[in-house]
Amino acid sequence: MKQNLKSKKKRTLSQRQWLTRQINDPYVEAAKRQGYRSRAAFKLEQLDDKFHFLKKGGRVADLGAAPGGWTQVAVARVKAGEPGGGLVAGLDILPMDPVPNAEILLGDFLADGAEDRLKEALHGPCDVVLSDMAAPTTGHAPTDHLRIMHLAETALEFALGVLAPGGAFVAKLFQGGAEKILLDRMKTNFATVRHAKPQASRQDSKETYVVAMGFRGETKKA
Numbered sequence: 156m157k158q159n160l161k162s163k164k165k166r167t168l169s170q171r172q173w174l175t176r177q178i179n180d181p182y183v184e185a186a187k188r189q190g191y192r193s194r195a196a197f198k199l200e201q202l203d204d205k206f207h208f209l210k211k212g213g214r215v216a217d218l219g220a221a222p223g224g225w226t227q228v229a230v231a232r233v234k235a236g237e238p239g240g241g242l243v244a245g246l247d248i249l250p251m252d253p254v255p256n257a258e259i260l261l262g263d264f265l266a267d268g269a270e271d272r273l274k275e276a277l278h279g280p281c282d283v284v285l286s287d288m289a290a291p292t293t294g295h296a297p298t299d300h301l302r303i304m305h306l307a308e309t310a311l312e313f314a315l316g317v318l319a320p321g322g323a324f325v326a327k328l329f330q331g332g333a334e335k336i337l338l339d340r341m342k343t344n345f346a347t348v349r350h351a352k353p354q355a356s357r358q359d360s361k362e363t364y365v366v367a368m369g370f371r372g373e374t375k376k377a
């Protein structure tokens with residue numbers, strides 16, 4: 156049954172809508188129960204349940220990691236910190252609490268030096284590059300779309316330079332135009348490229364994910 160806000164505290168309409176949605180969101184409750192930092196953790200779980208890119212021993216770069224839900228899932232699935240387990244390096248422009256058995260870096264992925272810091276933390280090529288990065292929305296849809304596309308394109312270029320052959324790239328996109336160049340570049344460099352909207356991604360959001368697997372190992376032009 157849908158719950159409504161009880162407190163009389165003054166809030167804007169959008170704050171009230173956000174809070175009402177949070178209260179009624181089963182993934183928010185489940186995240187609390189399972190000790191996940193964010194409901195976003197379920198999106199990565201669902202994507203990996205479908206595509207199986209997180210394997211024991213895998214080395215993972217997690218771009219836009221805060222508050223850490225995806226990092227927690229990646230650590231658990233590659234068994235980082237266990238014998239024969241993998242490695243997870245997360246980066247965010249916002250500070251976040253440490254995640255056990257992951258290396259967390261603070262910085263802007265688009266800034267000089269961020270890619271080198273990540274490569275150093277990964278100690279060599281990696282198997283999976285995840286990007287859940289999203290800049291704060293401006294309310295101007297074309298601007299928001301361009302910003303997220305720029306983040307995804309930069310993440311793809313990083314992935315092409317750091318992935319081991321066979322590796323995977325998973326990125327958040329927003330539905331709506333201007334994706335062809337990015338998708339063509341992925342199709343040239345990966346064996347499979349699939350779009351997916353996990354159940355935990357809100358149906359009213361334009362967010363979607365692209366999952367590229369089977370990196371061919373030699374970067375080719377789009």
Ligand SMILES: C[S@@+](CC[C@H](N)C(=O)[O-])C[C@H]1O[C@@H](n2cnc3c(N)ncnc32)[C@H](O)[C@@H]1O
Binds near residue numbers: 222225247288291
């Ligand atoms: C949707 S949240 C990620 C949620 C995360 N996957 C989780 O499971 O908790 C998007 C994140 O991208 C980060 N971000 C946006 N632009 C960035 C940039 N240029 N460099 C690093 N992080 C960035 C934001 O700070 C934000 O924490």
